[in-house]
Amino acid sequence: MLRFSANLGFLWQELSLPDAIRAAKAAGFDAVECHYPYDTPPEAVREALGETGLAMLGLNTARGNVAAGDNGLAAIPGRQDEARGAIDQALDYAVAIGAQNVHVMAGKAEGEEARATFIANLRHACERAAAVGVTVLIEPLNRRDAPGYFLQTADQALDIISAVGTPNLKLMFDCYHLQIMQGDLTHRLQAHMAAIGHIQIAAVPDRREPDHGEIDYRYLLRFLESLGYDRPIGAEYRPATTTDAGLAWLQAYR
Numbered sequence: 413m414l415r416f417s418a419n420l421g422f423l424w425q426e427l428s429l430p431d432a433i434r435a436a437k438a439a440g441f442d443a444v445e446c447h448y449p450y451d452t453p454p455e456a457v458r459e460a461l462g463e464t465g466l467a468m469l470g471l472n473t474a475r476g477n478v479a480a481g482d483n484g485l486a487a488i489p490g491r492q493d494e495a496r497g498a499i500d501q502a503l504d505y506a507v508a509i510g511a512q513n514v515h516v517m518a519g520k521a522e523g524e525e526a527r528a529t530f531i532a533n534l535r536h537a538c539e540r541a542a543a544v545g546v547t548v549l550i551e552p553l554n555r556r557d558a559p560g561y562f563l564q565t566a567d568q569a570l571d572i573i574s575a576v577g578t579p580n581l582k583l584m585f586d587c588y589h590l591q592i593m594q595g596d597l598t599h600r601l602q603a604h605m606a607a608i609g610h611i612q613i614a615a616v617p618d619r620r621e622p623d624h625g626e627i628d629y630r631y632l633l634r635f636l637e638s639l640g641y642d643r644p645i646g647a648e649y650r651p652a653t654t655t656d657a658g659l660a661w662l663q664a665y666r
Contacts, residue, residue: 414633414665417469419612419648421447423655428452430460437464439659440666443644445469445610450501454508461509469644470513470549470610471506473498484517486537487530487562495519495529499537507544513610514541515549515584520560530562531575538578549609551584554592557619565593566600573607582609586648591616591627598635605639614649621649623661633665 418436420429427435429452436444444466449457461468476482476494485495502514516537518530537548552569553561563569569583585608587597594600601608613633615625622629633645651658 415442415644417443417445417644417646419445419646422650430456433460437466443467443469445646447472457509468509468511471511472515473502473517484519486516486533487518487521487526489525489529495533496536503540506546513547513549518562521562526562534576538581542580547609548581549584551586554589583607584610586612588614588616612646612648619650620652621658621661
């Protein structure tokens with residue numbers, strides 16, 4: 413049976429992170445993931461995870477100075493100390509709550525210097541993560557929602573993964589972003605399966621519940637099952653109204 417992870421960066425935003433974990437369990441999700449949990453004491457998150465029996469699949473590195481336009485730091489030349497501080501913070505928090513993955517956000521940058529900076533910072537992240545049993549993820553973001561973001565395609569991500577050359581660096585395959593940027597999702601999932609660390613879904617083009625729009629998730633997720641993919645799929649969408657009101661798609665898979 414297909415399994416799903418509630419992305420609590422978007423779902424149940426009106427609740428505290430521990431209570432959102434409890435809400436995800438009550439709604440029938442099999443796991444959870446989050447974006448930026450750093451304002452919540454890790455002990456409270458760990459308690460909620462233990463209470464519900466849900467695994468926390470992953471979290472993101474901090475974006476930097478959001479008011480100044482930052483959307484990650486790891487590919488920005490000249491900000492290596494900040495980027496590595498964010499990586500270390502994320503890994504420490506992941507270990508404290510038992511999270512499996514850390515998504516290292518590249519930030520807004522372009523060019524060869526940015527590529528070299530990203531690779532160097534990812535090598536730092538992967539070395540630290542390997543010591544604590546955590547996988548590092550990188551995620552292409554579409555240029556419409558994240559203008560100027562360094563990492564925009566699966567091909568670019570795979571090139572970076574190859575250049576870093578460590579087994580604990582994987583691709584976060586967000587179907588929403590990659591449909592907008594490249595399409596051909598079935599072929600890309602099959603071709604890149606060995607490099608994929610996590611998969612996320614949302615409707616295209618509105619990023620709402622994954623039960624409408626131009627991606628047929630009924631087909632795509634059954635195709636994933638046929639490939640032997642058995643990890644929880646991340647539901648990273650913005651609810652059209654409330655999270656609870658929009659969960660008919662989840663029940664349809666049950």
